[in-house]
Amino acid sequence: MAEETKKERRPLDPNSAKYKLNQIAAKAYSDAAEAKARGEMVGWCSSNFPVEIPETLGLYVVYPENQAAAIAARGQGEHMCNISEADGYSNDICAYARISLAYAKVKDSNGGQEMPQPDFLLCCNNICNCMIKWYEDLARQLQIPMFLIDIPFNPDYEVSDAQLAYVRAQFWDVIHRLEAFTGKKWNEEKYKEVMGYSGRSSRAWLRATAKAQYEPSPFNGFDLLNHMAVMVTARGKKEAAEAMELLEKEYEENHQKGESTFRTEEKYRIMFEGIACWPWLRVTATGLKSRGINMVTTIYADAFGFVYDDFDGMVRAYCNVPNAINLEHARDKRVKLATDNHIEGLLVHTNRSCKLWSGFMYEMSRQIGEKVDVPVVSFDGDQADPRNFSEAQYDTRVQGLMEIMEANKEARA
Amino acid sequence: MNTAELFEQFHKIALNPRAQKDAYLKDGEKVVLVTYYVPEQLIHAMGAIPFHTYGGDLPVNEAKQYFPAFICSVMQTMLELGMRGTFEGCSAIVIPSLCDSLKCIGQNWKYAVPSIPFIPLTYPQNRKPDYGAAFTRAGYERMVRELEAATGLQLDETRLKESIRIYNEHNALMREFSALCAEYPQVTATQRSDVYKSAGFMKKEEHAQLLRELIACMKQEVAQKSSGKRIYISGILADAPEWNRILEDYGLQVVGDDILACSRLYRDDCRMPEDGEDAMDALVRLYCDKDHCSLLYDEKKSRVEFIVQEAKQRKADGVILALTKFCDPEEFDNPMIKDACAEAGLPCVVIEMDRQMQNYEQARTIMETFADMIG
Ligand code: SF4
Numbered sequence A: 001m002a003e004e005t006k007k008e009r010r011p012l013d014p015n016s017a018k019y020k021l022n023q024i025a026a027k028a029y030s031d032a033a034e035a036k037a038r039g040e041m042v043g044w045c046s047s048n049f050p051v052e053i054p055e056t057l058g059l060y061v062v063y064p065e066n067q068a069a070a071i072a073a074r075g076q077g078e079h080m081c082n083i084s085e086a087d088g089y090s091n092d093i094c095a096y097a098r099i100s101l102a103y104a105k106v107k108d109s110n111g112g113q114e115m116p117q118p119d120f121l122l123c124c125n126n127i128c129n130c131m132i133k134w135y136e137d138l139a140r141q142l143q144i145p146m147f148l149i150d151i152p153f154n155p156d157y158e159v160s161d162a163q164l165a166y167v168r169a170q171f172w173d174v175i176h177r178l179e180a181f182t183g184k185k186w187n188e189e190k191y192k193e194v195m196g197y198s199g200r201s202s203r204a205w206l207r208a209t210a211k212a213q214y215e216p217s218p219f220n221g222f223d224l225l226n227h228m229a230v231m232v233t234a235r236g237k238k239e240a241a242e243a244m245e246l247l248e249k250e251y252e253e254n255h256q257k258g259e260s261t262f263r264t265e266e267k268y269r270i271m272f273e274g275i276a277c278w279p280w281l282r283v284t285a286t287g288l289k290s291r292g293i294n295m296v297t298t299i300y301a302d303a304f305g306f307v308y309d310d311f312d313g314m315v316r317a318y319c320n321v322p323n324a325i326n327l328e329h330a331r332d333k334r335v336k337l338a339t340d341n342h343i344e345g346l347l348v349h350t351n352r353s354c355k356l357w358s359g360f361m362y363e364m365s366r367q368i369g370e371k372v373d374v375p376v377v378s379f380d381g382d383q384a385d386p387r388n389f390s391e392a393q394y395d396t397r398v399q400g401l402m403e404i405m406e407a408n409k410e411a412r413a
Numbered sequence B: 001m002n003t004a005e006l007f008e009q010f011h012k013i014a015l016n017p018r019a020q021k022d023a024y025l026k027d028g029e030k031v032v033l034v035t036y037y038v039p040e041q042l043i044h045a046m047g048a049i050p051f052h053t054y055g056g057d058l059p060v061n062e063a064k065q066y067f068p069a070f071i072c073s074v075m076q077t078m079l080e081l082g083m084r085g086t087f088e089g090c091s092a093i094v095i096p097s098l099c100d101s102l103k104c105i106g107q108n109w110k111y112a113v114p115s116i117p118f119i120p121l122t123y124p125q126n127r128k129p130d131y132g133a134a135f136t137r138a139g140y141e142r143m144v145r146e147l148e149a150a151t152g153l154q155l156d157e158t159r160l161k162e163s164i165r166i167y168n169e170h171n172a173l174m175r176e177f178s179a180l181c182a183e184y185p186q187v188t189a190t191q192r193s194d195v196y197k198s199a200g201f202m203k204k205e206e207h208a209q210l211l212r213e214l215i216a217c218m219k220q221e222v223a224q225k226s227s228g229k230r231i232y233i234s235g236i237l238a239d240a241p242e243w244n245r246i247l248e249d250y251g252l253q254v255v256g257d258d259i260l261a262c263s264r265l266y267r268d269d270c271r272m273p274e275d276g277e278d279a280m281d282a283l284v285r286l287y288c289d290k291d292h293c294s295l296l297y298d299e300k301k302s303r304v305e306f307i308v309q310e311a312k313q314r315k316a317d318g319v320i321l322a323l324t325k326f327c328d329p330e331e332f333d334n335p336m337i338k339d340a341c342a343e344a345g346l347p348c349v350v351i352e353m354d355r356q357m358q359n360y361e362q363a364r365t366i367m368e369t370f371a372d373m374i375g
């Protein structure tokens, strides 16, 4: 639920999807900063808050989770965590929250990723309840209002009518309260437009990520971690829809030309589970690439498929994000990705920051492994606190996974 | 029975929930496990016994197959007890998804303890508007449906009003007991804790009866002189025997608490439904009106001021934040509570706890220093 922002080694072709996607992600920050400078209101927004709402209202928002990921990827995670820990926040709290609370206080990320201070907060707990606690603290610390859309964890496979009614009512409530607070107006025409772009971006994203079905895959799965920032924040914009369609086209062309952004021979194909270890992105990527292991898919491929036709469809889509659904539903989505993309192994990041994502992952990954008949290996890490990761453990685990995949290949040969 | 004998009675029950459960089962009762804010009145009105579980003080082995180490020990040990068969015979477990770890345990429970059906209870966080009440009601109705299937019992609507009355009465006694503890320094931390703990392992009317006797006996007694170290304590749980001993060793008198498994459960009464009014709606309001809890959305964090106020009202000399390790909801609130206490001139200390804690030396050292500071 974040972005990668490390320095590019080669200058990028300005006509490439990657360049455009990076620009869109960067522009989200600069637009918000300019708006703030003009005296307009800016909000901080949870990654899975319905982006259609601020987009339709014409509100400028930035995303603390993306910021925290960028700060962590640029090596400032520990520095920021130390600041909030000194204020009494336990180091067991999600590192995104620790980084964000520190940033709200010192307003400087030491070269990580700056962003304007908020006038309001848009919170949605469909990914975790930690989000509520984090935003409550921000609201109190900064003395600004918080708008919460509560999307409960769904213990059932389908979204019930009661849940749909509850969440729908909150969407409208928040829209009306935001209108009153910001003076902006909801406009059905604009909403339809946003919905249209969001659908286009989502469909293109699904098609692009599905290109991993080709063997070898035309892309390195780490690309997805980079590009999903745009899916999180900007999928309701025209530029995003166009850039995603371009990405799909490039992946198809790669396949036609026998090329890939995975720039080595693809010997093994795996699915990766969990948020990236941003502070150790290079290490984790190299650990795979050096062994010819391509991470061809992750749940993110499915997670941003916000394809719907009407308001209720939108509400339902937000009720079905990965961390809001029960084990069986979450498992089946992954089993489908694993099968469609012919994976040979599953690598699970047991993320110390994320209780919800890791809290039933052992059982779920066991079930996925059994259903797809692939080995499952996990490693301990954290998406933003560099102290909770061991390079040696990672290396041993990945090596172990590779050896099982190799043995399986030989047995099948 | 005299005061000492009554306390001994509570102690026995608090220490041995399993025997208590087995005795109920032997009598042919249906026992339903509950935790956090489950509307027990509904279960009571069905004729089953709601039985509290917040895990136990034991090492975690089996549950490690399901939970990584950074999930709180309340969830870890609850699952562990389930896997070890301690709860065998119970008809079901109802778990509300009020924090991320509570969301996860149910998913694991289905596979780890298949013999005891998991019944989810989904509460709204936006609980004040009408749509929040409607969703709460839908959650209750679903819970009842599943409980009926699991126990073979039926919800008796006419009995519900009576169950609400019984629970209100019990709540009032619990609050009276808490207030008395503030006046009677001779009540030890263990004794106070036993009364709260046993409340979850007994039929409410039985607990109320025993408690009524205890309160009457206590009132006959002369209050001893205070140690001058009156503390207010907040957290999810703080009932480990060794922890209570530490409080006693340093003469710390618990004059009030905001512990979830203690006072938070008994703070609010359900408004008695009027004639013709739907009793379930009254229970829905009970949840929707609830505040001052780390698990419930609180935009203004009014809980912070609430704790300071309560501590002052009880004339506490200090505040202890008993932090269950890896408990997100509490971890986010504590820095603010600490600051607010400091502003109010109330010494405050955070102390990490764990249900699997073997070694209390560090806790002892911290409490020794704290006792000196406030004494
Ligand atoms: S707890 Fe997990 S889902 Fe929530 S913000 Fe942190 S990493 Fe994201």
Ligand code: SF4
Binding pocket: B072, B073, B074, B075, B099, B100, B101, B102, B236, B295, B324, B326, B327, B328, B329, B330
């Ligand atoms: S509230 Fe805290 S102690 Fe209770 S289950 Fe959640 S994390 Fe664990």
